[in-house]
Amino acid sequence: MCGIVGYIGKKNCSSFLLDALEKLEYRGYDSAGIAVYNDHKINLIKKKGRISVLRNAVEEDENFDTDDSPFKVGIAHTRWATHGKPSDVNAHPFIGPSGKIAILHNGIIENYIELKKSLKRRNVKFASQTDSEVACALIDTLYDGDFFKAVKDAVNLLEGAFSLCIICADYPNMMIGVKKDTPLIVGYGENENYIASDISAFIGKTKKFCRLGECEIALFKDDSVNFYDFNGKKIKKDVITVDWNIKSSSKDGFDCFTMKEIMEQPSAVRDTITPHIKNSGIDIPELNSLPDDINKIYIVACGSAYHVGALVKYSFEKIAKITTIVDLASEFRYRSPVIDEHTLVIIISQSGETADSLAALRESKNRGAKTLAVVNVVGSSIAAEADYVIYTWAGPEIGVATTKALSAQLSIMYLVVLYISKKRGVISDLAMKKYIQNLLTLPDYILQMLECKDKVFEISKRYMDRDNIFFIGRGIDYAVCREGSLKFKELSYLHSEAYAAGELKHGTISLVEDGTLVIAVLTDKKLFEKTLSNICEVQARGASCFAVVREDKVSEFDVGVDDIITIPKVPSIFLPSLSVIPLQFFAYYSALLHERDIDKPRNLAKSVTVE
Numbered sequence: 001m002c003g004i005v006g007y008i009g010k011k012n013c014s015s016f017l018l019d020a021l022e023k024l025e026y027r028g029y030d031s032a033g034i035a036v037y038n039d040h041k042i043n044l045i046k047k048k049g050r051i052s053v054l055r056n057a058v059e060e061d062e063n064f065d066t067d068d069s070p071f072k073v074g075i076a077h078t079r080w081a082t083h084g085k086p087s088d089v090n091a092h093p094f095i096g097p098s099g100k101i102a103i104l105h106n107g108i109i110e111n112y113i114e115l116k117k118s119l120k121r122r123n124v125k126f127a128s129q130t131d132s133e134v135a136c137a138l139i140d141t142l143y144d145g146d147f148f149k150a151v152k153d154a155v156n157l158l159e160g161a162f163s164l165c166i167i168c169a170d171y172p173n174m175m176i177g178v179k180k181d182t183p184l185i186v187g188y189g190e191n192e193n194y195i196a197s198d199i200s201a202f203i204g205k206t207k208k209f210c211r212l213g214e215c216e217i218a219l220f221k222d223d224s225v226n227f228y229d230f231n232g233k234k235i236k237k238d239v240i241t242v243d244w245n246i247k248s249s250s251k252d253g254f255d256c257f258t259m260k261e262i263m264e265q266p267s268a269v270r271d272t273i274t275p276h277i278k279n280s281g282i283d284i285p286e287l288n289s290l291p292d293d294i295n296k297i298y299i300v301a302c303g304s305a306y307h308v309g310a311l312v313k314y315s316f317e318k319i320a321k322i323t324t325i326v327d328l329a330s331e332f333r334y335r336s337p338v339i340d341e342h343t344l345v346i347i348i349s350q351s352g353e354t355a356d357s358l359a360a361l362r363e364s365k366n367r368g369a370k371t372l373a374v375v376n377v378v379g380s381s382i383a384a385e386a387d388y389v390i391y392t393w394a395g396p397e398i399g400v401a402t403t404k405a406l407s408a409q410l411s412i413m414y415l416v417v418l419y420i421s422k423k424r425g426v427i428s429d430l431a432m433k434k435y436i437q438n439l440l441t442l443p444d445y446i447l448q449m450l451e452c453k454d455k456v457f458e459i460s461k462r463y464m465d466r467d468n469i470f471f472i473g474r475g476i477d478y479a480v481c482r483e484g485s486l487k488f489k490e491l492s493y494l495h496s497e498a499y500a501a502g503e504l505k506h507g508t509i510s511l512v513e514d515g516t517l518v519i520a521v522l523t524d525k526k527l528f529e530k531t532l533s534n535i536c537e538v539q540a541r542g543a544s545c546f547a548v549v550r551e552d553k554v555s556e557f558d559v560g561v562d563d564i565i566t567i568p569k570v571p572s573i574f575l576p577s578l579s580v581i582p583l584q585f586f587a588y589y590s591a592l593l594h595e596r597d598i599d600k601p602r603n604l605a606k607s608v609t610v611e
């Protein structure tokens, strides 16, 4: 999604803004732009392509950012195209017809067509195909010398999702931020303040933040920031401190963030579960007020977060003995889910800003359900609106393809399964104790699992030319295959399909032929023999096979597969945390061998904050 950064302070701001923008590159973008106040006017440069192209253009313009006012102000943006193709013209910032108002936008303005028609009737000309330019022209048209009033009046005419950052040539000491449905965060510096769509823009600059809430306005003036609702009423906001260190936003010697984050999974899991295990028991104070009469669980999320739900569904049913439904947020929000005050809806989200997941949360609350958010970004929108919040402590995840956050989400969900099981009185103290002991050793097993890295690299080399790839498994192994297939597709840009092993023979097996690669996951011991048969079925049709097998079942693995990766024997509830790792490495090395941009795969965004 688009990246927004804004600065107001005593320094000339273009280098700060460009550096902050680079910290948002991982979100995915196709063009970038910057606007700064300079000597009673706004200087603006915007370019299709990478931030480096924009930086060169700014550095070539020696008068771009030389203002000598006591306070300097500027805004910058990375665009992920929604309306209008990637181009210089469609890039942000936009400047209004008067030349006095410049804005950045993240989100989608749903009534931009009718607004554009009414503005055209007032002879406003448009250069781009974007909804954002319409918002800019609206503010500019309403501006009659009162900057704040023009913005306030305009945002009450906009419909849809929008985070805006606006500066005005008549107000060199002011900047305005507006938030509706897409994230916007204020950062507090020393005699300077910032605004951004993601706190990773400020890592190393400050640890003090304030997240704008729904339909709120931040007015920056000199070195102060005040907050208002869309009616102009002043509101009080809390400042939060996030102790993310700058180390977490650097590659630390790895070739890319994605590999670094795969290798950080043991610490991400350890940091996430440790605060919740005390005196050999589970401690989740965040859930202390959860009612006792929860009789159904919905787990709702997108992408890999959805796969976490699909994985732990088996444990909720098997251990907590509670009806558990897993749904895609983009589907859930438009269905008529049967939920009520006895339903717990768990929203899993790394960013805490995914539009579909946020909408599913709101829909759940409207229908009376209790809502729990499992998120990795402190104070994110989903965290702010859920009844209960449990944070994962994976640290900033920069690679677009999630890895360490997924492992941390899994570990939190294991804890929630055990917590709910105890609350429902369906787990013995002895069983609970054993699960907790095993959970505490999980980071060490994950660390051991990371040792398969080089072997998987060799396997990836052997199969790098295959273009017909299936991931097959049964039960919890099928859910792992779905995550493995997604990782493979999003990183390598090659097609694969996860398939329930028992379902292949009902049609899809017609696609299996010489050269087909089948990656089989067989960690569930009850289903081991059955998946073994499915491997034989595909081998009989010419497929090559790479299998992920529990070490205590390898001796029974009597079918000749080309490669086997073994995983340590841990309680079945925790197996996905281990079996997902060789699949992460396979996706990573397949992308590397095809020379993909691993941290920033094409077309993808780290947080999808639009529908």
Ligand code: AGP
Pocket: 302, 303, 304, 305, 348, 349, 350, 351, 352, 353, 354, 357, 400, 401, 402, 403, 487, 490, 605, 606, 607, 608
């Ligand atoms: C995972 O590798 C993808 N980047 C994507 O599927 C992601 O999991 C999904 O967009 C949900 O994001 P969230 O966890 O921030 O809500």
